[in-house]
Amino acid sequence: MEILNLEGTEDTPKIILDKGNGIFEISGRSLPEDSAEFYQPVLDWIDEYSKDPNDSTDFMIKLEYFNTASSKLILDVLSALEDIDGMTIIWYFHEDDEDMEEAGEEFSELVEIPFEFKTY
Amino acid sequence: MKYIFDLHQTMLDHSLILVYEGEFTQEITKSVLAMAERNMDSSGEESSIKRKVFNVMVECLQNIVKHADDVEENHSAIFMIGKHENEYLIVSGNPILKGDIDGLNKKLENINSLDKDGLKALYKDIIKNTQISDKGGAGLGFVDMARKSGRPLEFDFIDMDDKYSFFCLKTSISRA
Incomplete structure (x- = not known):
């Protein structure tokens, strides 16, 4: 399956979705002008992956900032991951970033996927 | 030339560390964010406070960008940051159609009537049940x-003319 690899910019996150190497990562800042357009390739990739996923998937989300339009799309991403067996979300937050910790907790309450919380 | 000094004095009186007046775009948003971030970095601001200010700035600026086209003639808006001993103030002003006042007023009054848990519940309700608008907003700002x-x-x-009013918004982030 093709690898989705997007370099991070000052307003968009770095994204690596690599089935072969088992790397699934969204990290950095997410405040694009058009979040729906930005996340569409990610949703498309997950849709494809869900047809033949790995036995287990650790999906890492390590965001420094995200805007509210992105939060809606992050929920869409999580919803797309929800039906994949063996899925775990690894939610990273900076150790003094209570808002990002709370954001992760809220997302975990909105979808039926196990979340693991880690600080950096 | 007196207006130069007056403007300077006004900025000092209100402890404004950044003022931008003009058209708002995503490119401008990024520049304003970068400037404010640099200012907070160089003054050694605590990272938790910096993140909150940054977050509020993003929502405030992107609101203005998204709704600039609602106004036909003059899109010019203002954005500023005040830095006081005990708080940051993130302030914006932009022209809106008079017909939008009631809706905005209701939305903001409702938000202000809620406590921490109420706001959390409202956030979760909106994120679950609304789609991204044509303007790209999630209705969560x-x-x-x-x-x-x-x-x-x-x-x-603030009344501007028959058609438009100037929508002023001020959000504070405690430095305590």
Whole structure:
């Protein structure tokens, strides 16, 4: 399956979705002008992956900032991951970033996927 | 030339560290964010406070960008940051159609009537049940600003002419 690899910019996150190497990562800042357009390739990739996923998937989300339009799309991403067996979300937050910790907790309450919380 | 000094004095009187007046775009948003971030970095601001200010700035600026086209003639808006001993103030003003006042007023009054748990419930309700608008908004901006602030959002509508009012919004982030 093709690898989705997007370099991070000052307003968009770095994204690596690599089935072969088992790397699934969204990290950095997410405040694009058009979040729906930005996340569409990610949703498309997950849709494809869900047809033949790995036995287990650790999906890492390590965001420094995200805007509210992105939060809606992050929920869409999580919803797309929800039906994949063996899925775990690894939610990273900076150790003094209570808002990002709370954001992760809220997302975990909105979808039926196990979340693991880690600080950096 | 007196207006130069007057403007300078006004900025000092209100402890404004950044003022931008003009058209708002995503490119401008990024520049304003970068400037404010640099200012907070160089003054050694605590990272938790910096993040809250940054978050509120993003929502505030992107609101203006998204709704600039609602106004036909003059899109010019203002954005500023005040830095006081005990708080940051993130302040914006932009022209809106008079017909939009009631809706905005209701939305903001509702947000201001809610406590921490109420805001959290409203946030979760909106994120679950609404789709991204044609303008790219999730309808969560004000709720998020109120949550990051922990205080009511201050707002006012100033008459401009028959068609437009100037929507002023002030969000504070405590430095304590």
